[in-house]
Amino acid sequence: MNVIRSLPSRQLFWPVVTLVALFVLNVAVSPSFLAVRVRDGHLFGSLIDILRNGAPIILVALGMTLVIATRGIDLSVGAVVAISGALACTIIADSSDPNGLGTVLAACAVALVFSLVLGAWNGLLVAVFGIQPIIATLILMTAGRGIAMLITEGQIITISSAPYKTIGAGYWFGLPASIIIAAVMFALAALLTRKTALGLLIEAVGINPEASRLAGVRARSIIWTVYVFSALCAAIAGLIISSNVTAADANRAGLWIEMDAILAVVIGGTSLAGGRYSLTGTLIGAFIIQTLTTTVYTIGIAAEITLVFKALVVIAVCLLQSPVVRERMHARRPTITRKVAAS
Amino acid sequence: MTSTPAPVISVRGRFSRFIPTSRYTSVLATLVLLVIMFGVGASRYRGFASGQVVLNLFVDNAFLIVLAVGMTFVILTGGIDLSVGSVVALSTMIAASLTRDGWNPAAVILIVLVVGSTLGLLTGLVIHYFQIQPFIATLATMFLARGLCYVISLDSISITDPWFTAMAQSRIPLAPGLTISPSVIIAVLVVIIGFVVLHFTRTGRTVYAIGGSGQSAMLMGLPVSRTKVLVYVISGFCSAIAGVLFTFYTLSGYSLTAVGMELDAIAAVVIGGTLLTGGYGFVLGSLLGVLVLGIIQTIISFEGTLSSWWTKIVIGALLLVFIVLQRLLTARRR
Secondary structure (H helix, E strand, O other), X not given: OHHHHHHHHOOOHHHHHHHHHHHHHHHHHOHHHHOOEEEOOEEEOHHHHHHHHHHHHHHHHHHHHHHHHOOOOOOOHHHHHHHHHHHHHHHHHHOOOOOOHHHHHHHHHHHHHHHHXXXXXXXXXXXXXXXXXXXXXXXXXXXXHHHHHHHHOOOOEEOOOHHHHXXXXXXXXXXXXXXXXXXXXXXXXXXXXXXXXXXXXXXXXXXXXXXXXXXXXXXXXXHHHHHHHHHHHHHHHHHHHHHHOOEEOOOOOOOOHHHHHHHHHHHOOOOOOOOOOOHHHHHHHXXXXXXXXXXHHHHOXXXXXXXXXXXXXXXXXXXXXXXXXXXXXXXXXXXXXXXXXXX | OOOOOOOOOOHHHHHHOOOOOOOOHHHHHHHHHHHHHHHHHHHHOOOOOOHHHHHHHHHHHHHHHHHHHHHHHHHHOOOOOOOHHHHHHHHHHHHHHHHHOOOOHHHHXXXXXXXXXXXXXXXHHHHHHOOOOHHHHHHXXXXXXXXXXXXXXXXXXEOOOHHHHHHHHOOEEEEOOEEEOHHHHHHHHHHHHHHHHHHHOHHHHHHHHHHHOHHHHHHOOOOHHHHHHHHHHHHHHHHHXXXXXXXXXXXXXXXXXXXXXXXXXXXXXXXXXOOOOOOOOOHHHHHHHHHHHHHHHHHHHHHOOOOOHHHHHHHHHHHHHHHHXXXXXXXXXX
């Protein structure tokens, strides 16, 4: 009884309900939605599509969760997506052996290492210069697309490289390779932050940077780490996106993915005010967004109109999370703190 | 602030006399930058130092000037409005689709302005009454406005209305060989109104007070709630005007137009010396900021061999410089 009554206040309750509701809606519209077939030894079906197309959002949202947990935000992920795709595709296109595994690995390595530099740059601005995260990352968001276009010289670079195509469109063990990559990164992040003290330190920095510094937490290194990790995740997402279409488009790749990622994080119950975060919540949030996109397709509405639905979801979720509504819902609690917070 | 009384002669006092610590520092820096960039352009390219090149800065950026004025109000209160680019796109779509259906231009413009202001009002109400961060609330408006564009039409709609084409093509002569477009007059009017409202009205003072400290402003009995909502209405209204000016410029409505224009507006305001934490800044600074962005584009087009993506990189670099400058200035004030 108690368990049932306490369910709605659990952190992940509403996100899971939303996801299930979306699934139910999809099944109602097209009954074959949940069906997963095996064709050529690979798994096929709408659910698998959601997994595959959702991988970039999951990756970017994963990095974003840790950044937001430190009370920051990373607007530059879309630009990093474009840069890493542009870099990898340009290297492969310029090489003499585009189909060689070595070439592809080298190209990916260069893209990922460069993303570490970009992440370190964001971290430098936030942790050392003390610039507000939204502004600091705005710089790379603006300049980043320019850098990506500089790399591709304004062209859309198309490549034909079988090993590179595997990253975004291929299959390993019957599952889409992209989702396996995303799962590995997710497991890595979960292990590092939940099985070591790192997660605790990140939350401490998010709740009160000054207090955590006085308590001996190396806040600077922590902030630096999360921005580098966020850029790395974005770069992997960039490889997946460009590999899926075997082309690097500096203008359109990763456009608005930062918004999707922030949305996924917020839906997953991580507070934008920093502190508590939930990686599982982010995962569910990313699936909700991807399912929403797929749903809009299945129902037969033009894909672009998804933006309207996303907007409505953001508004609904934000209103549910807002301090005012929370107070109303937990009216039994003493409300002394509210007056202080509101003023 | 740190206005040291005259008789106190300390090393710091003597030193700071040579470093301009006044609130005009960042704006002056922008002005100097603008003059230097113009000088560089004039010395490098033949035909750069002409009156028409300067006037074209206004002609080509009239919509951005209007956007920057609205954004200045929002940023002065310590907020941010990410929805302006989408609202511009929505305005062009509404204007294009309604004129296609044969509506009267005056009615069309009225509707566009009402829609822009209403979106701003809704955003402001959500931000204020639900205490949602401006960044997230305006993000939602951004999605919503962009989505509504697609609801109107997925394709670009061209505008053939005679009045709109007249506004797009007419040029007002200022002197022999020097002309401006009607949009420039509207943009300049918006700047003047913005300037007067910010510096000579109660509302303007309240805007500054909220940016300085919302808590103190409330304790002083200023109408904080109303003003906080009002700035988003102003920003929405300015975005709608900018959208109308943009249709004069492009004579079409397109859903994907003005992507990233919010970043240009924010960049212009920041380069113009407005503090992103709120409380300090000037509308005229934002105007200078827009002109700096415009002159970067002019130099790049005069250079010819440089590609357009350099614009983004240079704007990013300038943003960095000005934000670090702001950081140093505020650090000293404390």
